[in-house]
Amino acid sequence: MKKTAKSAQPISDRFFSRGREFLGCQYPILCGAMTWVSDPKLVAAVCNAGGFGCLAGGNTPVEILEKQIAETRKLTDKPFAVNLITIAPAYKAHMEMIQRVKLPYIIFAGSFPKEKEIIAAKATGAKVMCFASTLSIAERMHRYGADAIILEGSEAGGHIGHVSLVVLLQEVLFRYSDIPIFVAGGIATGRMAAHMLLMGASGVQLGTRFAVATESCAHAKFKDFFLRAEARDAVSTPQFDSRLPVVAVRALRNKGHDDFRKLQLDLVQQLDRGEIHREFAQMEVEKFWMGALRKAVIDGDIDRGSLMAGQSVGLVSKIQPVAEIIQELNAEVEQELRTVKQNLA
Numbered sequence: 552m553k554k555t556a557k558s559a560q561p562i563s564d565r566f567f568s569r570g571r572e573f574l575g576c577q578y579p580i581l582c583g584a585m586t587w588v589s590d591p592k593l594v595a596a597v598c599n600a601g602g603f604g605c606l607a608g609g610n611t612p613v614e615i616l617e618k619q620i621a622e623t624r625k626l627t628d629k630p631f632a633v634n635l636i637t638i639a640p641a642y643k644a645h646m647e648m649i650q651r652v653k654l655p656y657i658i659f660a661g662s663f664p665k666e667k668e669i670i671a672a673k674a675t676g677a678k679v680m681c682f683a684s685t686l687s688i689a690e691r692m693h694r695y696g697a698d699a700i701i702l703e704g705s706e707a708g709g710h711i712g713h714v715s716l717v718v719l720l721q722e723v724l725f726r727y728s729d730i731p732i733f734v735a736g737g738i739a740t741g742r743m744a745a746h747m748l749l750m751g752a753s754g755v756q757l758g759t760r761f762a763v764a765t766e767s768c769a770h771a772k773f774k775d776f777f778l779r780a781e782a783r784d785a786v787s788t789p790q791f792d793s794r795l796p797v798v799a800v801r802a803l804r805n806k807g808h809d810d811f812r813k814l815q816l817d818l819v820q821q822l823d824r825g826e827i828h829r830e831f832a833q834m835e836v837e838k839f840w841m842g843a844l845r846k847a848v849i850d851g852d853i854d855r856g857s858l859m860a861g862q863s864v865g866l867v868s869k870i871q872p873v874a875e876i877i878q879e880l881n882a883e884v885e886q887e888l889r890t891v892k893q894n895l896a
C-alpha cells in the first residue's frame with residue numbers, strides 16, 4: 552500500500568520544489584513578460600493554471616500599469632511578477648510606484664538595474680529577479696543581491712543578448728547553486744524543460760509559445776504568422792557598422808526587417824560620404840522600430856510591425872488555451888523524467 556502511494560508521486564515534485572517554493576505556484580513554468588501581450592488577462596490565466604505570470608511594465612504610463620496590477624489582482628489571487636524595463640522612459644515612475652504598490656515579485660529587464668535599485672525593490676518586500684544574458688551580468692546581479700536569475704539565451708524572442716542558452720547553462724547554471732536560476736530561450740516543450748530541471752534549473756520561462764495562447768490579446772494575423780513560421784525565420788536584427796549601434800531584437804523576418812537593413816546601409820554610405828552626422832544617423836536607426844511592436848501585436852501589421860519571436864516559434868503549431876499548454880508541459884516533464892529514470896536503472 553505504502554509502495555503504491557510512493558510510486559504515484561510525480562517525479563517532477565523533486566525537481567519543481569525549489570522553483571515552486573520561490574515562486575509560490577504549482578508549476579515553476581513562467582510565462583515571460585511580453586510588452587503589449589502580457590496583459591492582466593494572460594497573466595491571470597497563467598497563474599490560475601498553476602504557472603507563474605509576469606505583467607509587462609514596458610513603457611506603460613504608470614497610472615495604467617497601476618490599473619493593470621489592480622485588474623490582475625481581481626482576476627487571480629495567485630502571486631505574479633511585474634517586469635520593469637530599466638531603459639524605458641517610464642522606468643523612473645515605475646520605480647516610484649513600487650514604493651506605493653507593494654508587489655510580491657519584481658523582474659528587472661532591459662539593461663541591468665543598479666545595485667541601489669535592487670536594494671530599493673527588495674526593501675519593498677518584493678522578491679527580485681534579474682535577467683542575465685552573459686556570465687558577467689549574472690555575476691553582477693548575484694553580487695547586487697538578486698533573489699533569482701532568469702538566464703536567457705539568444706534564441707529567445709524580444710531583446711536579446713548574444714550568447715546561446717547552451718553556453719549560458721555551462722557558464723552560469725553549472726556555477727551557481729545558491730540562488731534559483733530560471734532558464735529561458737528556445738524552450739517550447741516539457742521534454743526540454745525536464746532536461747533543464749535535471750541540469751539544475753529551478754524552472755523554465757517561455758514567451759513565444761504563450762504569445763499565441765488563446766488568452767493572448769495578440770492580433771489574429773500576428774498569431775497566424777507565428778504558426779506558419781519556422782525556427783530560422785526568427786532572426787536577430789543586424790548591425791552593419793559600429794558607428795550605428797543596434798540593440799539586438801529577435802523577431803520574425805518581414806518587410807520591416809528588410810527595410811531596416813536597407814536603411815542602415817543607406818545611412819552608413821551617407822556617413823562615409825560625410826553627408827550626415829552620426830547623431831542624426833543614430834536617431835534614424837532608433838526611430839525606425841518605435842511603436843513597431845504595438846503595430847504588430849495590436850494592429851496586426853505583419854509587414855511593418857515588429858514580430859518579436861524566439862526560434863522556438865518553429866515548435867509552435869497551434870493556438871491553445873494557457874491551461875492546456877501548462878498541463879501539456881507538465882505532463883511532458885513527468886514523462887521525460889520517467890524515461891530518464893528508466894534509462895538510468
Ligand SMILES: Cc1cc2nc3c(=O)[nH]c(=O)nc-3n(C[C@H](O)[C@H](O)[C@H](O)COP(=O)(O)O)c2cc1C
Nearest residue numbers: 583584585586660707708709736737758759859861
Ligand atoms: C513578443 C515578445 C515580447 C517580449 N517582451 C518582453 C518584455 O517586455 N520584457 C522582457 O523581460 N522580456 C520580453 N520578452 C522575452 C520573454 O519574456 C521571454 O523571456 C522569451 O520569450 C523566452 O524565450 P522564447 O521566446 O524562446 O520563449 C518578449 C518576448 C516576446 C516573444
